[in-house]
Ligand SMILES: [Zn+2]
Ligand SMILES: [Zn+2]
Ligand SMILES: [Zn+2]
C-alpha cells in the first residue's frame with residue numbers, strides 16, 4: 408500500500424481526506440491565524456481558493472469542471488485562477504481566456520490570483536500600491552469633515 412501524502416505539498420503526517428474530492432491533504436486548518444491572510448494551510452487553500460472546494464461548499468451538483476453555476480459565479484479571470492492554481496489536485500482542462508486586469512491609475516497589469524488589489528464600487532481595479540494611496544486619501548477626506 409502506498410503511504411498517503413498530501414497531494415498539494417507532499418507532507419506525510421496529519422492527513423485527512425478532502426470532503427470535496429476525496430484526496431489526501433494536510434489537516435492543518437487549525438494553524439490558520441484569523442485575519443493573517445496567510446495561505447499556509449493546504450486544506451483551507453483548497454477549500455477557499457479552488458473551484459473544487461467552492462463547488463462542494465455551495466452544494467452544487469455534478470462535476471465542478473463542467474459546472475455552469477461555478478462558471479457564472481466568477482469573472483473569467485477569477486474562474487481561470489480558481490480552476491488552475493497550485494491548490495488544485497486536478498486543473499481545469501480548458502480555462503477561459505480573459506483580458507488582463509489593469510490598474511485604473513498606473514496601468515500596471517494586476518494578477519488577480521496572486522497580487523493584492525482593490526476593487527472600487529464602480530468596478531475599476533487598483534493595484535496594491537495605488538489601492539493604499541486611494542485608501543489614505545479617503546481617510547484624509549474623512550478627517551477634513
Ligand atoms: Zn499539504
Ligand atoms: Zn477538492
Ligand atoms: Zn459548481
Ligand SMILES: [Zn+2]
Nearest residue numbers: 510513534537
Ligand atoms: Zn496602480
